[in-house]
Amino acid sequence: MTEDFDFIHDEMDDNEGEEYLSRSEKKRRSTARQKIGEDLARMPITAVRSFGLPSALVAAFEEFHKYSKHEAKRRQMQFIGRMLREVDTAELEARLSDYHAGRASATADFQHLERLRDALMNEQEGALDEMLETYPSADVQYVRQLVRNGRKEIAAGKPSKTARTLFRYLRDIEEQ
Incomplete structure (x- = not known):
């Protein structure tokens, strides 16, 4: 027992x-x-x-x-x-939060560049000054040429290829 x-x-x-x-x-x-x-x-x-x-x-x-x-x-x-x-889910959760934070940051940067491009294309007052202040190494003449060509395309009712080119240029400057 x-x-x-x-x-x-x-x-x-x-x-x-x-x-x-x-x-x-x-x-x-x-x-x-x-x-x-x-x-x-x-x-x-x-x-x-x-x-x-x-x-x-x-x-x-x-x-x-x-x-x-x-x-x-x-x-x-x-x-x-x-x-x-x-x-180990604690480590995995930390990696997930880092991943989501990075994606949120990338999305915010992308949207900022889109707004700047749209402001330039729509002739918003001070948009070019804001761009030059933010990106002093930008080629002003090239940006003005892209904006002028983009406005001509919009006025003619064509899809704006130069708007995409301007966005890529702004993204390249941002990455530098």
């Missing part, structure tokens, strides 16, 4: 190193992993590969992108969520 109690005490000693998690906490963690998986699934597969995930997990994401049916995608997401249990 005492042998039975010894077994229970030995089992309790084995579980001392483990942290007790309530059922609700387990569900919260599972849902968080599922959301990380969904966030990764919305990205292009090339971006997912750049995160340094295990090859089996990358293959699961590649498989996910092949499916078109909702139910198949849902099952694959659950599978990915289970596989994410083996991955």
Whole structure:
């Protein structure tokens, strides 16, 4: 009879190193992993590969992108969520936030250049001065020529090729 109690005490000693998690906490963690998986699934597969995930997990994401049916995608997401249990999600969350911050910054830069190009093309007052103040190394004569040609194209009702050229020029200056 005492042998039975010894077994229970030995089992309790084995579980001392483990942290007790309530059922609700387990569900919260599972849902968080599922959301990380969904966030990764919305990205292009090339971006997912750049995160340094295990090859089996990358293959699961590649498989996910092949499916078109909702139910198949849902099952694959659950599978990915289970596989994410083996991955350090804290590091993965940090990488995801860096990725999203970089994309947001790139989008903001792109929109700023579009607004500047549109202001130049629409003859907004002070647009050229703003551009020269922001980018002092810009070739003013070339920018004026592009703006003049772009306005002629717009007046003629043609698609403005020079507006795209002006945008590329502004982007190149921004990168320098």
